[in-house]
Amino acid sequence: MAPIREIINPSTEEVIAEVPSLGIAETDVAIGKAVRGLEHWRKLAPAERARLLRAFGAKVYEHNEELAQLEVKNSGHTISNSRWEANNVGDVITYYAGSVERLMGRQIPVPGGVDITFKEPIGVVGVIVPWNFPMPIASWGFAPALAAGCSVILKPAEITPLTAMRIAELAHEAGIPEEVFQVVTGSGRVVGERLVTDPRVRKIVFTGSTEVGIHIQKLAADHLKAVTLELGGKSANVVFADADLDKAAATAPYSVFDNAGQDCCARSRLLVQESAYDGFMSRFEAAVKGVKVEDPRLDSSEMGPLISAGHRETVQSFVDEDLVLFRGSCPTGSGYWYPPTVIEVKDPAHRSIREEIFGPVVAVQTFRDEEEAIAMANDSDYGLSGSIWTSNLGRGLRVARGIETGALSVNSHSSVRYWTPFGGYKKSGIGRELGPDATDAFCETKNVFINTEI
Numbered sequence: 001m002a003p004i005r006e007i008i009n010p011s012t013e014e015v016i017a018e019v020p021s022l023g024i025a026e027t028d029v030a031i032g033k034a035v036r037g038l039e040h041w042r043k044l045a046p047a048e049r050a051r052l053l054r055a056f057g058a059k060v061y062e063h064n065e066e067l068a069q070l071e072v073k074n075s076g077h078t079i080s081n082s083r084w085e086a087n088n089v090g091d092v093i094t095y096y097a098g099s100v101e102r103l104m105g106r107q108i109p110v111p112g113g114v115d116i117t118f119k120e121p122i123g124v125v126g127v128i129v130p131w132n133f134p135m136p137i138a139s140w141g142f143a144p145a146l147a148a149g150c151s152v153i154l155k156p157a158e159i160t161p162l163t164a165m166r167i168a169e170l171a172h173e174a175g176i177p178e179e180v181f182q183v184v185t186g187s188g189r190v191v192g193e194r195l196v197t198d199p200r201v202r203k204i205v206f207t208g209s210t211e212v213g214i215h216i217q218k219l220a221a222d223h224l225k226a227v228t229l230e231l232g233g234k235s236a237n238v239v240f241a242d243a244d245l246d247k248a249a250a251t252a253p254y255s256v257f258d259n260a261g262q263d264c265c266a267r268s269r270l271l272v273q274e275s276a277y278d279g280f281m282s283r284f285e286a287a288v289k290g291v292k293v294e295d296p297r298l299d300s301s302e303m304g305p306l307i308s309a310g311h312r313e314t315v316q317s318f319v320d321e322d323l324v325l326f327r328g329s330c331p332t333g334s335g336y337w338y339p340p341t342v343i344e345v346k347d348p349a350h351r352s353i354r355e356e357i358f359g360p361v362v363a364v365q366t367f368r369d370e371e372e373a374i375a376m377a378n379d380s381d382y383g384l385s386g387s388i389w390t391s392n393l394g395r396g397l398r399v400a401r402g403i404e405t406g407a408l409s410v411n412s413h414s415s416v417r418y419w420t421p422f423g424g425y426k427k428s429g430i431g432r433e434l435g436p437d438a439t440d441a442f443c444e445t446k447n448v449f450i451n452t453e454i
Protein backbone atom coordinates (compact mmCIF):
# COMPACT_ATOMS: atom_id res chain seq x y z
CA MET A 1 0.00 0.00 0.00
CA ALA A 2 1.26 3.46 -0.93
CA PRO A 3 1.69 5.91 1.94
CA ILE A 4 -1.15 8.39 2.42
CA ARG A 5 -0.92 12.16 2.23
CA GLU A 6 -3.39 14.32 4.12
CA ILE A 7 -4.93 17.12 2.08
CA ILE A 8 -5.52 20.36 4.00
CA ASN A 9 -8.10 23.09 3.49
CA PRO A 10 -6.00 26.29 3.61
CA SER A 11 -8.96 28.40 4.83
CA THR A 12 -9.60 26.24 7.89
CA GLU A 13 -6.43 24.14 8.28
CA GLU A 14 -8.65 21.01 8.44
CA VAL A 15 -7.81 17.69 6.82
CA ILE A 16 -10.32 17.19 4.00
CA ALA A 17 -9.03 14.06 2.24
CA GLU A 18 -6.36 11.39 2.19
CA VAL A 19 -4.67 10.64 -1.09
CA PRO A 20 -2.13 7.92 -1.93
CA SER A 21 1.40 9.09 -2.46
CA LEU A 22 2.46 6.74 -5.24
CA GLY A 23 5.97 5.44 -5.77
CA ILE A 24 8.17 4.47 -8.69
CA ALA A 25 6.61 1.03 -9.16
CA GLU A 26 3.09 2.47 -9.47
CA THR A 27 4.33 5.18 -11.84
CA ASP A 28 5.92 2.52 -14.03
CA VAL A 29 2.62 0.64 -14.15
CA ALA A 30 0.86 3.86 -15.19
CA ILE A 31 3.40 4.44 -17.96
CA GLY A 32 2.91 0.87 -19.23
CA LYS A 33 -0.83 1.46 -19.35
CA ALA A 34 -0.36 4.78 -21.16
CA VAL A 35 1.72 3.03 -23.84
CA ARG A 36 -1.19 0.63 -24.42
CA GLY A 37 -3.67 3.51 -24.30
CA LEU A 38 -1.69 5.32 -26.97
CA GLU A 39 -1.98 2.42 -29.40
CA HIS A 40 -5.75 2.53 -29.12
CA TRP A 41 -6.23 6.30 -29.02
CA ARG A 42 -3.94 7.25 -31.90
CA LYS A 43 -5.78 4.87 -34.25
CA LEU A 44 -9.28 6.13 -33.48
CA ALA A 45 -10.98 7.91 -36.34
CA PRO A 46 -10.54 11.65 -35.76
CA ALA A 47 -14.31 12.17 -35.64
CA GLU A 48 -14.57 9.64 -32.82
CA ARG A 49 -11.73 11.20 -30.85
CA ALA A 50 -13.35 14.59 -31.28
CA ARG A 51 -16.72 13.20 -30.16
CA LEU A 52 -15.22 11.74 -26.97
CA LEU A 53 -13.42 14.98 -26.16
CA ARG A 54 -16.63 16.97 -26.67
CA ALA A 55 -18.43 14.56 -24.33
CA PHE A 56 -15.63 15.08 -21.79
CA GLY A 57 -15.96 18.87 -22.10
CA ALA A 58 -19.72 18.59 -21.61
CA LYS A 59 -19.20 16.52 -18.42
CA VAL A 60 -16.90 19.18 -17.04
CA TYR A 61 -19.45 21.94 -17.75
CA GLU A 62 -22.16 19.82 -16.14
CA HIS A 63 -20.05 19.38 -12.98
CA ASN A 64 -18.90 22.98 -12.81
CA GLU A 65 -20.30 23.70 -9.37
CA GLU A 66 -18.98 20.46 -7.86
CA LEU A 67 -15.47 21.06 -9.23
CA ALA A 68 -15.56 24.69 -8.11
CA GLN A 69 -16.57 23.75 -4.55
CA LEU A 70 -13.82 21.15 -4.45
CA GLU A 71 -11.22 23.74 -5.49
CA VAL A 72 -12.41 26.18 -2.85
CA LYS A 73 -11.83 23.47 -0.23
CA ASN A 74 -8.49 22.22 -1.53
CA SER A 75 -6.88 25.46 -2.71
CA GLY A 76 -8.70 28.27 -0.94
CA HIS A 77 -9.60 29.92 -4.25
CA THR A 78 -12.66 32.14 -4.13
CA ILE A 79 -15.82 30.46 -5.35
CA SER A 80 -16.20 32.93 -8.22
CA ASN A 81 -12.65 32.26 -9.43
CA SER A 82 -13.11 28.51 -9.00
CA ARG A 83 -16.24 28.55 -11.17
CA TRP A 84 -14.29 30.42 -13.83
CA GLU A 85 -11.43 27.90 -13.57
CA ALA A 86 -13.72 24.87 -13.94
CA ASN A 87 -15.45 26.56 -16.87
CA ASN A 88 -12.07 27.25 -18.47
CA VAL A 89 -11.34 23.50 -18.37
CA GLY A 90 -14.60 22.80 -20.22
CA ASP A 91 -13.78 25.52 -22.76
CA VAL A 92 -10.24 24.28 -23.35
CA ILE A 93 -11.30 20.66 -23.85
CA THR A 94 -14.09 21.71 -26.22
CA TYR A 95 -11.80 24.08 -28.14
CA TYR A 96 -9.18 21.36 -28.73
CA ALA A 97 -11.85 18.80 -29.58
CA GLY A 98 -12.42 21.12 -32.54
CA SER A 99 -8.77 20.83 -33.59
CA VAL A 100 -8.79 17.02 -33.94
CA GLU A 101 -10.40 17.03 -37.35
CA ARG A 102 -8.28 19.93 -38.57
CA LEU A 103 -4.98 18.26 -37.76
CA MET A 104 -3.57 17.64 -41.19
CA GLY A 105 -0.36 17.34 -43.11
CA ARG A 106 0.49 18.80 -46.51
CA GLN A 107 1.17 17.68 -50.02
CA ILE A 108 4.37 19.37 -51.13
CA PRO A 109 5.35 19.69 -54.82
CA VAL A 110 8.67 17.92 -55.40
CA PRO A 111 10.37 16.62 -58.56
CA GLY A 112 10.10 12.92 -59.32
CA GLY A 113 7.13 12.06 -57.19
CA VAL A 114 4.61 13.01 -54.57
CA ASP A 115 5.50 14.22 -51.10
CA ILE A 116 3.11 14.07 -48.18
CA THR A 117 3.52 15.08 -44.54
CA PHE A 118 1.59 13.47 -41.72
CA LYS A 119 0.96 14.83 -38.23
CA GLU A 120 1.42 11.96 -35.82
CA PRO A 121 1.02 11.96 -32.05
CA ILE A 122 4.35 12.36 -30.26
CA GLY A 123 3.51 9.54 -27.83
CA VAL A 124 2.86 9.32 -24.10
CA VAL A 125 2.81 12.80 -22.54
CA GLY A 126 3.49 13.64 -18.89
CA VAL A 127 1.75 16.78 -17.64
CA ILE A 128 3.18 18.09 -14.36
CA VAL A 129 1.26 20.97 -12.79
CA PRO A 130 1.70 23.29 -9.79
CA TRP A 131 -0.68 23.96 -6.92
CA ASN A 132 -1.67 27.50 -7.82
CA PHE A 133 -4.20 26.79 -10.62
CA PRO A 134 -4.71 23.02 -10.48
CA MET A 135 -7.58 22.89 -12.96
CA PRO A 136 -6.86 25.24 -15.87
CA ILE A 137 -3.14 24.58 -16.07
CA ALA A 138 -3.73 20.83 -16.22
CA SER A 139 -6.19 21.24 -19.09
CA TRP A 140 -3.85 23.50 -21.10
CA GLY A 141 -1.53 20.48 -21.25
CA PHE A 142 -3.81 17.47 -21.41
CA ALA A 143 -6.49 18.79 -23.80
CA PRO A 144 -4.30 19.51 -26.86
CA ALA A 145 -2.25 16.37 -26.11
CA LEU A 146 -5.37 14.18 -26.16
CA ALA A 147 -6.58 15.98 -29.28
CA ALA A 148 -3.31 15.16 -31.03
CA GLY A 149 -3.83 11.46 -30.25
CA CYS A 150 -1.41 11.22 -27.33
CA SER A 151 -2.13 9.38 -24.10
CA VAL A 152 -1.63 11.47 -20.98
CA ILE A 153 -0.39 10.97 -17.44
CA LEU A 154 -1.24 13.98 -15.29
CA LYS A 155 0.69 14.63 -12.10
CA PRO A 156 -1.00 17.25 -9.95
CA ALA A 157 0.88 19.04 -7.17
CA GLU A 158 1.01 16.89 -4.09
CA ILE A 159 -1.04 19.32 -2.01
CA THR A 160 -3.80 20.04 -4.56
CA PRO A 161 -4.74 16.79 -6.32
CA LEU A 162 -8.50 16.66 -5.74
CA THR A 163 -9.91 18.42 -8.80
CA ALA A 164 -7.50 16.61 -11.14
CA MET A 165 -8.67 13.28 -9.74
CA ARG A 166 -12.30 14.23 -10.28
CA ILE A 167 -11.65 15.53 -13.79
CA ALA A 168 -10.07 12.17 -14.73
CA GLU A 169 -13.19 10.38 -13.48
CA LEU A 170 -15.32 12.66 -15.65
CA ALA A 171 -13.13 11.84 -18.66
CA HIS A 172 -13.69 8.14 -18.08
CA GLU A 173 -17.43 8.62 -17.59
CA ALA A 174 -17.45 10.41 -20.94
CA GLY A 175 -15.92 7.34 -22.59
CA ILE A 176 -12.22 8.21 -22.72
CA PRO A 177 -10.41 4.98 -21.77
CA GLU A 178 -8.63 4.91 -18.42
CA GLU A 179 -5.34 4.04 -20.09
CA VAL A 180 -5.57 7.14 -22.27
CA PHE A 181 -5.93 9.63 -19.43
CA GLN A 182 -4.53 8.83 -15.97
CA VAL A 183 -3.80 10.86 -12.88
CA VAL A 184 -0.88 9.80 -10.68
CA THR A 185 -0.70 11.35 -7.23
CA GLY A 186 2.53 11.65 -5.32
CA SER A 187 5.59 13.80 -4.93
CA GLY A 188 7.36 15.59 -7.72
CA ARG A 189 10.72 14.18 -6.80
CA VAL A 190 9.44 10.60 -7.10
CA VAL A 191 6.49 10.42 -9.52
CA GLY A 192 7.27 13.59 -11.49
CA GLU A 193 10.91 12.73 -11.93
CA ARG A 194 10.05 9.20 -13.08
CA LEU A 195 7.85 10.62 -15.82
CA VAL A 196 10.72 12.85 -16.92
CA THR A 197 13.34 10.09 -16.94
CA ASP A 198 11.36 7.13 -18.35
CA PRO A 199 12.08 6.95 -22.10
CA ARG A 200 8.56 5.68 -22.82
CA VAL A 201 7.22 9.16 -21.98
CA ARG A 202 8.01 11.23 -25.06
CA LYS A 203 7.08 14.71 -23.94
CA ILE A 204 6.81 16.62 -20.68
CA VAL A 205 4.66 19.66 -20.17
CA PHE A 206 5.79 21.22 -16.93
CA THR A 207 4.35 24.25 -15.19
CA GLY A 208 5.98 25.36 -11.98
CA SER A 209 9.00 27.11 -10.58
CA THR A 210 11.97 28.11 -12.72
CA GLU A 211 14.30 26.14 -10.45
CA VAL A 212 12.44 22.83 -10.95
CA GLY A 213 11.93 23.65 -14.65
CA ILE A 214 15.69 23.92 -15.18
CA HIS A 215 16.20 20.63 -13.36
CA ILE A 216 13.59 18.95 -15.55
CA GLN A 217 15.12 20.25 -18.74
CA LYS A 218 18.50 18.82 -17.71
CA LEU A 219 16.98 15.42 -16.93
CA ALA A 220 14.97 15.42 -20.15
CA ALA A 221 18.10 16.21 -22.18
CA ASP A 222 19.51 12.77 -21.40
CA HIS A 223 16.62 11.29 -23.39
CA LEU A 224 16.31 14.13 -25.92
CA LYS A 225 12.78 14.42 -24.62
CA ALA A 226 10.64 17.34 -25.74
CA VAL A 227 9.68 19.77 -22.97
CA THR A 228 7.34 22.69 -22.70
CA LEU A 229 8.15 24.77 -19.63
CA GLU A 230 5.81 27.36 -18.15
CA LEU A 231 7.74 28.90 -15.27
CA GLY A 232 7.83 31.84 -12.90
CA GLY A 233 7.19 35.52 -13.52
CA LYS A 234 7.87 39.00 -12.19
CA SER A 235 5.69 41.03 -14.49
CA ALA A 236 5.25 44.77 -14.67
CA ASN A 237 2.10 46.83 -14.69
CA VAL A 238 3.17 50.05 -16.44
CA VAL A 239 0.92 53.06 -15.84
CA PHE A 240 1.48 56.17 -17.99
CA ALA A 241 0.21 59.57 -16.92
CA ASP A 242 -2.07 59.72 -19.98
CA ALA A 243 -3.95 56.56 -18.89
CA ASP A 244 -7.50 56.46 -17.59
CA LEU A 245 -6.27 56.50 -13.99
CA ASP A 246 -9.66 55.58 -12.54
CA LYS A 247 -9.80 52.36 -14.53
CA ALA A 248 -6.11 51.56 -14.17
CA ALA A 249 -6.25 51.97 -10.38
CA ALA A 250 -9.58 50.21 -9.92
CA THR A 251 -8.37 47.08 -11.69
CA ALA A 252 -4.72 47.10 -10.58
CA PRO A 253 -5.38 45.16 -7.33
CA TYR A 254 -6.75 42.21 -9.31
CA SER A 255 -3.69 42.15 -11.53
CA VAL A 256 -1.58 41.15 -8.55
CA PHE A 257 -3.82 40.09 -5.67
CA ASP A 258 -6.01 37.72 -7.65
CA ASN A 259 -5.61 34.19 -6.29
CA ALA A 260 -3.81 35.86 -3.35
CA GLY A 261 -0.96 36.73 -5.72
CA GLN A 262 -0.24 33.04 -6.34
CA ASP A 263 -0.34 33.65 -10.05
CA CYS A 264 2.59 33.34 -12.43
CA CYS A 265 1.13 36.30 -14.36
CA ALA A 266 0.80 38.53 -11.27
CA ARG A 267 1.89 42.08 -12.05
CA SER A 268 4.00 42.22 -8.91
CA ARG A 269 5.95 45.27 -10.09
CA LEU A 270 3.87 48.42 -10.44
CA LEU A 271 5.67 51.04 -12.53
CA VAL A 272 4.01 54.45 -12.33
CA GLN A 273 5.01 57.50 -14.35
CA GLU A 274 6.33 60.15 -11.93
CA SER A 275 3.92 62.86 -13.07
CA ALA A 276 0.92 60.60 -12.30
CA TYR A 277 2.20 59.21 -9.02
CA ASP A 278 -0.03 61.13 -6.58
CA GLY A 279 -3.17 60.85 -8.68
CA PHE A 280 -2.72 57.15 -9.30
CA MET A 281 -1.59 56.12 -5.83
CA SER A 282 -4.48 57.76 -3.97
CA ARG A 283 -6.93 55.88 -6.19
CA PHE A 284 -4.92 52.66 -5.91
CA GLU A 285 -4.85 52.85 -2.11
CA ALA A 286 -8.64 53.08 -1.99
CA ALA A 287 -8.94 50.13 -4.35
CA VAL A 288 -6.50 47.96 -2.36
CA LYS A 289 -8.27 48.72 0.90
CA GLY A 290 -11.55 47.76 -0.76
CA VAL A 291 -10.45 44.22 -1.73
CA LYS A 292 -12.66 41.76 0.14
CA VAL A 293 -10.36 39.19 1.70
CA GLU A 294 -12.69 36.70 3.33
CA ASP A 295 -14.04 33.15 3.44
CA PRO A 296 -13.58 31.99 -0.16
CA ARG A 297 -16.91 30.15 -0.08
CA LEU A 298 -18.75 33.48 -0.09
CA ASP A 299 -19.85 34.90 -3.43
CA SER A 300 -18.56 38.29 -2.26
CA SER A 301 -15.04 37.00 -1.51
CA GLU A 302 -12.37 38.50 -3.77
CA MET A 303 -9.31 36.92 -2.19
CA GLY A 304 -8.78 33.80 -0.10
CA PRO A 305 -5.86 32.57 1.98
CA LEU A 306 -2.40 31.50 0.87
CA ILE A 307 -1.88 27.80 0.15
CA SER A 308 0.06 26.84 3.30
CA ALA A 309 1.69 28.05 6.50
CA GLY A 310 5.13 27.51 4.97
CA HIS A 311 4.24 29.58 1.92
CA ARG A 312 2.94 32.40 4.15
CA GLU A 313 6.33 32.50 5.89
CA THR A 314 8.07 32.70 2.52
CA VAL A 315 5.86 35.60 1.43
CA GLN A 316 6.43 37.43 4.71
CA SER A 317 10.19 37.00 4.32
CA PHE A 318 10.09 39.31 1.29
CA VAL A 319 8.28 42.12 3.05
CA ASP A 320 10.55 44.63 4.65
CA GLU A 321 8.13 46.43 7.00
CA ASP A 322 9.95 49.77 6.52
CA LEU A 323 8.97 49.70 2.86
CA VAL A 324 5.23 49.11 3.36
CA LEU A 325 3.16 51.97 1.99
CA PHE A 326 -0.26 50.56 2.88
CA ARG A 327 -2.15 47.32 3.30
CA GLY A 328 -5.63 45.91 2.94
CA SER A 329 -7.16 43.78 5.66
CA CYS A 330 -7.63 40.04 6.10
CA PRO A 331 -9.26 37.64 8.60
CA THR A 332 -7.40 36.48 11.67
CA GLY A 333 -7.66 33.04 13.26
CA SER A 334 -7.37 29.76 11.41
CA GLY A 335 -6.37 29.82 7.75
CA TYR A 336 -3.20 31.00 6.05
CA TRP A 337 -4.28 34.62 5.53
CA TYR A 338 -2.10 37.45 4.33
CA PRO A 339 -3.31 40.98 3.58
CA PRO A 340 -2.86 42.71 0.22
CA THR A 341 0.38 44.62 0.73
CA VAL A 342 1.89 47.52 -1.21
CA ILE A 343 5.57 48.32 -0.78
CA GLU A 344 7.67 51.06 -2.34
CA VAL A 345 11.12 50.07 -3.48
CA LYS A 346 13.82 52.44 -4.72
CA ASP A 347 16.67 49.94 -4.94
CA PRO A 348 16.34 47.92 -8.16
CA ALA A 349 18.54 45.20 -6.63
CA HIS A 350 16.09 44.62 -3.76
CA ARG A 351 14.95 40.99 -3.51
CA SER A 352 11.28 41.97 -3.64
CA ILE A 353 11.85 43.48 -7.11
CA ARG A 354 13.94 40.65 -8.52
CA GLU A 355 12.38 37.44 -7.18
CA GLU A 356 8.93 35.98 -7.53
CA ILE A 357 7.07 36.40 -4.22
CA PHE A 358 3.95 34.49 -5.28
CA GLY A 359 1.83 36.26 -2.69
CA PRO A 360 -0.31 39.42 -2.43
CA VAL A 361 2.60 41.85 -2.44
CA VAL A 362 3.26 44.50 -5.06
CA ALA A 363 6.37 46.69 -5.27
CA VAL A 364 5.89 50.23 -6.60
CA GLN A 365 8.58 52.04 -8.60
CA THR A 366 8.45 55.22 -10.65
CA PHE A 367 9.72 56.07 -14.12
CA ARG A 368 10.18 59.30 -16.10
CA ASP A 369 9.44 58.41 -19.70
CA GLU A 370 8.64 55.66 -22.17
CA GLU A 371 12.26 54.64 -22.63
CA GLU A 372 12.85 54.26 -18.92
CA ALA A 373 9.58 52.34 -18.51
CA ILE A 374 10.66 49.76 -21.09
CA ALA A 375 14.14 49.45 -19.56
CA MET A 376 12.70 48.95 -16.07
CA ALA A 377 10.11 46.43 -17.24
CA ASN A 378 12.91 44.49 -18.95
CA ASP A 379 15.21 44.62 -15.93
CA SER A 380 14.19 41.12 -14.86
CA ASP A 381 15.28 37.54 -15.43
CA TYR A 382 11.64 36.73 -16.13
CA GLY A 383 9.36 37.57 -19.07
CA LEU A 384 5.89 36.15 -18.73
CA SER A 385 3.15 38.79 -18.81
CA GLY A 386 2.50 42.48 -18.13
CA SER A 387 0.13 45.38 -18.66
CA ILE A 388 0.47 48.83 -20.16
CA TRP A 389 -2.01 51.57 -19.33
CA THR A 390 -2.11 54.54 -21.69
CA SER A 391 -4.67 56.37 -23.80
CA ASN A 392 -2.13 56.60 -26.63
CA LEU A 393 -2.46 53.36 -28.55
CA GLY A 394 0.68 54.04 -30.57
CA ARG A 395 2.60 54.19 -27.31
CA GLY A 396 0.78 51.12 -26.03
CA LEU A 397 1.93 49.11 -29.01
CA ARG A 398 5.48 50.56 -28.98
CA VAL A 399 5.94 49.66 -25.33
CA ALA A 400 4.36 46.23 -25.83
CA ARG A 401 6.83 45.54 -28.64
CA GLY A 402 9.68 46.80 -26.44
CA ILE A 403 8.98 44.59 -23.43
CA GLU A 404 10.48 41.10 -23.58
CA THR A 405 7.58 39.05 -22.30
CA GLY A 406 5.23 36.49 -23.81
CA ALA A 407 1.74 37.78 -22.94
CA LEU A 408 1.05 41.51 -22.72
CA SER A 409 -2.15 43.46 -22.50
CA VAL A 410 -2.83 47.13 -23.14
CA ASN A 411 -5.49 48.75 -20.93
CA SER A 412 -6.39 45.33 -19.52
CA HIS A 413 -5.18 42.98 -16.85
CA SER A 414 -6.03 39.74 -18.56
CA SER A 415 -3.20 37.45 -19.65
CA VAL A 416 -4.90 34.26 -20.59
CA ARG A 417 -7.47 33.67 -23.30
CA TYR A 418 -7.55 30.08 -24.47
CA TRP A 419 -7.78 31.15 -28.13
CA THR A 420 -4.38 32.84 -27.96
CA PRO A 421 -0.84 31.57 -27.27
CA PHE A 422 0.54 31.80 -23.75
CA GLY A 423 4.09 31.34 -22.47
CA GLY A 424 7.27 33.04 -21.39
CA TYR A 425 10.47 34.68 -22.57
CA LYS A 426 13.76 34.35 -20.70
CA LYS A 427 13.49 32.40 -17.41
CA SER A 428 9.70 32.26 -17.70
CA GLY A 429 9.83 29.26 -19.98
CA ILE A 430 10.11 27.53 -23.32
CA GLY A 431 7.32 26.87 -25.78
CA ARG A 432 3.72 28.06 -25.85
CA GLU A 433 0.45 26.63 -24.63
CA LEU A 434 -3.09 27.47 -25.73
CA GLY A 435 -4.08 29.16 -28.98
CA PRO A 436 -4.65 27.60 -32.38
CA ASP A 437 -1.22 25.91 -32.64
CA ALA A 438 -0.99 24.10 -29.30
CA THR A 439 -1.95 20.71 -30.74
CA ASP A 440 1.08 20.88 -33.06
CA ALA A 441 3.36 20.79 -30.02
CA PHE A 442 2.15 17.22 -29.39
CA CYS A 443 2.80 16.00 -32.92
CA GLU A 444 5.76 14.72 -34.85
CA THR A 445 5.81 15.60 -38.54
CA LYS A 446 6.43 12.59 -40.76
CA ASN A 447 7.46 13.15 -44.34
CA VAL A 448 6.78 10.46 -46.97
CA PHE A 449 8.09 10.65 -50.52
CA ILE A 450 6.57 8.41 -53.19
CA ASN A 451 8.68 7.94 -56.29
CA THR A 452 6.32 8.07 -59.28
CA GLU A 453 9.00 7.36 -61.84
CA ILE A 454 9.57 3.66 -61.40
Ligand code: NAP
Binding pocket: 128, 129, 130, 131, 132, 133, 137, 155, 156, 157, 158, 159, 186, 187, 188, 189, 191, 192, 193, 196, 207, 208, 209, 210, 212, 213, 215, 216, 229, 230, 231, 232, 233, 263, 264, 356, 358, 384, 424, 428, 429
Ligand atom coordinates in the same frame (compact mmCIF):
# COMPACT_ATOMS: atom_id res chain seq x y z
P1 NAP B 1 7.16 23.56 -8.24
O1 NAP B 1 7.66 23.34 -6.88
O2 NAP B 1 8.14 23.80 -9.32
O3 NAP B 1 6.26 22.27 -8.59
C1 NAP B 1 5.49 22.17 -9.75
C2 NAP B 1 5.18 20.71 -10.02
O4 NAP B 1 6.38 20.00 -10.26
C3 NAP B 1 4.51 20.00 -8.87
O5 NAP B 1 3.60 19.04 -9.36
C4 NAP B 1 5.68 19.31 -8.20
O6 NAP B 1 5.31 18.20 -7.42
C5 NAP B 1 6.50 18.91 -9.39
N1 NAP B 1 7.92 18.66 -9.11
C6 NAP B 1 8.68 19.14 -8.09
N2 NAP B 1 9.93 18.66 -8.18
C7 NAP B 1 9.98 17.87 -9.28
C8 NAP B 1 11.02 17.09 -9.90
N3 NAP B 1 12.25 17.02 -9.39
N4 NAP B 1 10.71 16.40 -11.02
C9 NAP B 1 9.47 16.45 -11.54
N5 NAP B 1 8.45 17.15 -10.98
C10 NAP B 1 8.71 17.88 -9.88
O7 NAP B 1 6.16 24.77 -8.32
P2 NAP B 1 4.98 25.10 -7.30
O8 NAP B 1 5.63 25.54 -6.04
O9 NAP B 1 4.02 23.99 -7.24
O10 NAP B 1 4.24 26.28 -8.09
C11 NAP B 1 4.64 27.61 -8.07
C12 NAP B 1 5.46 28.00 -9.28
O11 NAP B 1 4.81 27.70 -10.49
C13 NAP B 1 5.73 29.47 -9.35
O12 NAP B 1 7.09 29.71 -9.61
C14 NAP B 1 4.90 29.96 -10.52
O13 NAP B 1 5.33 31.10 -11.15
C15 NAP B 1 4.92 28.80 -11.41
N6 NAP B 1 3.79 28.84 -12.34
C16 NAP B 1 4.01 29.13 -13.67
C17 NAP B 1 2.95 29.20 -14.55
C18 NAP B 1 3.14 29.51 -16.01
O14 NAP B 1 2.25 29.20 -16.78
N7 NAP B 1 4.24 30.07 -16.44
C19 NAP B 1 1.66 28.98 -14.10
C20 NAP B 1 1.47 28.70 -12.75
C21 NAP B 1 2.56 28.62 -11.89
P3 NAP B 1 5.05 18.36 -5.83
O15 NAP B 1 3.81 19.06 -5.66
O16 NAP B 1 4.97 16.98 -5.36
O17 NAP B 1 6.23 19.09 -5.29
Ligand code: MG
Binding pocket: none
Ligand atom coordinates in the same frame (compact mmCIF):
# COMPACT_ATOMS: atom_id res chain seq x y z
MG1 MG C 1 7.06 23.45 -4.81
